[in-house]
Amino acid sequence: MTTIEKETMIVEIKNVDEKGAGQAVVWRENELGNKKKLKLTIPQTLPGEKVRVTVDQPQRRHRKAMPEEILNAHVERIGAACPHFEKCGGCVWQHWDYNGQLQQKTNHVKRVIEEQGFDPNLVKDTIGMDEPWRYRNKMEFTFATDGSLGLHEQGNFRKIISLETCLIAGKEMVEAALEVANWVKEHALKGYNKDTHEGLLRHLMVRQSFATGEMMLALFATEAPDGSLKNAVDTIVARITEKFPQVKSFMWLENTDWADRTQSEKSHTLAGRDFIYDEMDGYRFRVWFDTFFQTNPTQAQKLVDLAVEMAEPKKSENMIDLFCGVGTFSLPFASRVGKLVGIEIVESSIESAKRNAGDNGIENATFLAQDARTGLAQVLETFGRPELLLLDPPRSGAGGKVMRRIGRSQPERIVYVSCNPDTFATDIKQLEPFGYTLKVVQPVDLFPHTVHVECCALLVRNN
Numbered sequence: 074m075t076t077i078e079k080e081t082m083i084v085e086i087k088n089v090d091e092k093g094a095g096q097a098v099v100w101r102e103n104e105l106g107n108k109k110k111l112k113l114t115i116p117q118t119l120p121g122e123k124v125r126v127t128v129d130q131p132q133r134r135h136r137k138a139m140p141e142e143i144l145n146a147h148v149e150r151i152g153a154a155c156p157h158f159e160k161c162g163g164c165v166w167q168h169w170d171y172n173g174q175l176q177q178k179t180n181h182v183k184r185v186i187e188e189q190g191f192d193p194n195l196v197k198d199t200i201g202m203d204e205p206w207r208y209r210n211k212m213e214f215t216f217a218t219d220g221s222l223g224l225h226e227q228g229n230f231r232k233i234i235s236l237e238t239c240l241i242a243g244k245e246m247v248e249a250a251l252e253v254a255n256w257v258k259e260h261a262l263k264g265y266n267k268d269t270h271e272g273l274l275r276h277l278m279v280r281q282s283f284a285t286g287e288m289m290l291a292l293f294a295t296e297a298p299d300g301s302l303k304n305a306v307d308t309i310v311a312r313i314t315e316k317f318p319q320v321k322s323f324m325w326l327e328n329t330d331w332a333d334r335t336q337s338e339k340s341h342t343l344a345g346r347d348f349i350y351d352e353m354d355g356y357r358f359r360v361w362f363d364t365f366f367q368t369n370p371t372q373a374q375k376l377v378d379l380a381v382e383m384a385e386p387k388k389s390e391n392m393i394d395l396f397c398g399v400g401t402f403s404l405p406f407a408s409r410v411g412k413l414v415g416i417e418i419v420e421s422s423i424e425s426a427k428r429n430a431g432d433n434g435i436e437n438a439t440f441l442a443q444d445a446r447t448g449l450a451q452v453l454e455t456f457g458r459p460e461l462l463l464l465d466p467p468r469s470g471a472g473g474k475v476m477r478r479i480g481r482s483q484p485e486r487i488v489y490v491s492c493n494p495d496t497f498a499t500d501i502k503q504l505e506p507f508g509y510t511l512k513v514v515q516p517v518d519l520f521p522h523t524v525h526v527e528c529c530a531l532l533v534r535n536n
């Protein structure tokens with residue numbers, strides 16, 4: 074087969090894929106005169122648009138190409154607000170009017186629900202944000218090998234887009250990150266090289282509670298912050314504490330693991346404490362650098378309100394909060410039910426949930442550090458059948474075994490909070506043989522300008 078290096082073509086976008094990119098199909102003739110199908114993934118395009126693209130090696134079956142020209146723009150196409158949008162891997166849909174994004178999310182949830190045999194009319198319109206910017210309370214920036222700080226380039230985990238701004242992160246969070254970036258430049262500190270595993274700085278995590286204003290900075294590095302680094306570290310600590318008095322926790326986290334993630338073997342508190350205080354639904358939470366805490370607090374509050382509204386908890390009832398994390402749902406529910414048990418696999422989250430319950434004067438909640446499946450079996454034996462069960466699993470879903478165990482335990486009402494409509498739809502299908510009816514699915518947009526959508530759904534036992 075002759076290799077064709079490049080071919081420029083005009084294609085029509087049929088739909089967007091699960092990562093938010095436009096998709097087109099082209100039939101090409103090969104040198105033998107046979108028709109061959111070429112599937113194209115074209116980011117930053119919208120359904121129905123005609124687009125000019127230059128495709129590398131178009132004889133292959135599937136190629137990705139960036140649009141060179143949009144020949145007929147979708148009516149919902151808008152200019153991206155962020156100067157980094159074209160390259161940065163953080164947002165995929167800034168070119169899509171916000172109402173269009175919300176409609177796309179609703180349609181997606183309806184489709185996956187229908188594919189599992191449920192009535193799509195049970196899915197309500199996605200609840201969006203009034204102001205879909207600066208919504209994130211946590212960001213993880215990465216250092217490039219030359220020490221510059223930013224976010225990963227779209228589809229390229231080796232390349233870092235140097236940070237000038239970020240419109241989905243809190244403003245003060247970005248300002249503090251830029252301060253750190255300047256300090257790294259001044260001291261000519263090296264970023265970590267993922268190939269050679271050399272270099273010092275790996276990530277900067279910035280968290281800020283929108284409720285208390287408290288901020289945490291966490292620098293992940295391959296060495297301790299002493300010896301030859303001491304002067305440089307003293308400089309940034311003095312500068313940050315002076316310019317950003319809201320920084321109540323400044324952490325240095327040693328990370329020599331080869332995996333590219335924000336974990337730590339040894340932590341050093343450079344200033345303040347090792348956690349910050351945040352709030353949800355009026356309850357106070359301690360948040361450490363590795364604590365899972367909802368990253369869009371405005372919309373997470375709506376999720377909590379919806380879950381309470383759907384569940385209609387009563388003081389006479391017992392409840393299980395499965396995949397409870399640090400108790401984001403457990404605390405608001407505990408004050409409304411008789412007894413509550415939270416189950417979660419990460420021990421530090423369970424320790425945190427216990428402490429959060431104590432800090433908030435909640436005495437009717439217990440927490441168990443266990444895998445969902447074994448934890449559920451254990452709790453059902455000691456606690457008995459709950460009237461109410463809430464589950465909020467990770468993106469991979471709860472899975473058939475857990476869902477069937479839930480079905481067998483026969484709670485009257487099940488509230489399913491999901492961050493992945495696909496696994497949610499297959500999970501709830503598992504409950505049908507146990508006599509449950511899906512009543513309502515409410516999508517909520519926690520991540521504007523991305524493909525992600527959360528759902529809160531109610532299932533009720535038939536008798």
Ligand SMILES: C[S@@+](CC[C@H](N)C(=O)[O-])C[C@H]1O[C@@H](n2cnc3c(N)ncnc32)[C@H](O)[C@@H]1O
Pocket residue numbers: 365366367396397398399400401402416417418419422443444445446465466467468492
């Ligand atoms: C989407 S988070 C929800 C946490 C909590 N409901 C909240 O809103 O903060 C999912 C949680 O499930 C936990 N998890 C993951 N796999 C688990 C398993 N097999 N058993 C129990 N918990 C698990 C994670 O540690 C995480 O805290």
